[in-house]
Amino acid sequence: MYISLVRMPADGLRFEHRYATGELDTSNHEFELVEPPNVTGRIDRTGIEMRVRGEIKTSFTAMCDRCLIDVPFSLVIPIDLLYAPEDPGAGRSGETEIHDRDLDISIYDHDQIDLDALVLEQIELSLPSRLLCSEDCRGLCPECGVLLNEEECGCKKPVDPRWQALADLADQVKLNKPNESPDEPDN
Numbered sequence: 601m602y603i604s605l606v607r608m609p610a611d612g613l614r615f616e617h618r619y620a621t622g623e624l625d626t627s628n629h630e631f632e633l634v635e636p637p638n639v640t641g642r643i644d645r646t647g648i649e650m651r652v653r654g655e656i657k658t659s660f661t662a663m664c665d666r667c668l669i670d671v672p673f674s675l676v677i678p679i680d681l682l683y684a685p686e687d688p689g690a691g692r693s694g695e696t697e698i699h700d701r702d703l704d705i706s707i708y709d710h711d712q713i714d715l716d717a718l719v720l721e722q723i724e725l726s727l728p729s730r731l732l733c734s735e736d737c738r739g740l741c742p743e744c745g746v747l748l749n750e751e752e753c754g755c756k757k758p759v760d761p762r763w764q765a766l767a768d769l770a771d772q773v774k775l776n777k778p779n780e781s782p783d784e785p786d787n
């Protein structure tokens with residue numbers, strides 16, 4: 601879905617789009633849509649740039665980092681983005697450079713904004729960097745691969761990741777003080 605900027609009203613363009621199932625191609629992304637997104641917003645002209653504000657509502661699933669099971673998410677993602685024309689010189693006399701062309705500015709082409717790309721990118725950016733089905737997810741057994749949330753296995757018990765840092769520290773202390781006897785009192 602593209603939003604045409606050809607007939608931009610002076611006071612901004614409002615848009616709303618409810619995606620149909622299968623309309624968005626998520627094959628290159630790390631999430632699976634459960635409910636196709638609903639996008640609402642407005643586009644305003646700010647100089648030669650377009651400012652897109654609004655929100656995306658959607659539900660999707662993504663994989664838990666520990667147990668690799670799909671975790672459902674419902675999200676409302678606020679958007680506030682700047683779009684610059686691909687050729688900033690077009691239709692403008694004088695200077696043609698966009699001031700400090702920073703990375704937050706997306707590009708639009710042929711007087712239209714690619715809403716699909718916008719939505720997919722915003723969902724991708726909203727994925728938490730560390731994704732867990734629950735804080736105490738026990739993950740998979742590193743030895744036999746069983747799902748430890750659901751069954752026990754006979755393998756050596758893996759260290760709870762929350763205690764791993766402490767265990768590492770204890771190892772370091774042992775290594776640093778190899779000759780100290782704990783029974784000897786201080787003088």
Ligand SMILES: [Zn+2]
Pocket residue numbers: 664665666667668669732733734737738739
């Ligand atoms: Zn998990």
Ligand SMILES: [Zn+2]
Pocket residue numbers: 741742743744745746753754755
């Ligand atoms: Zn095991």
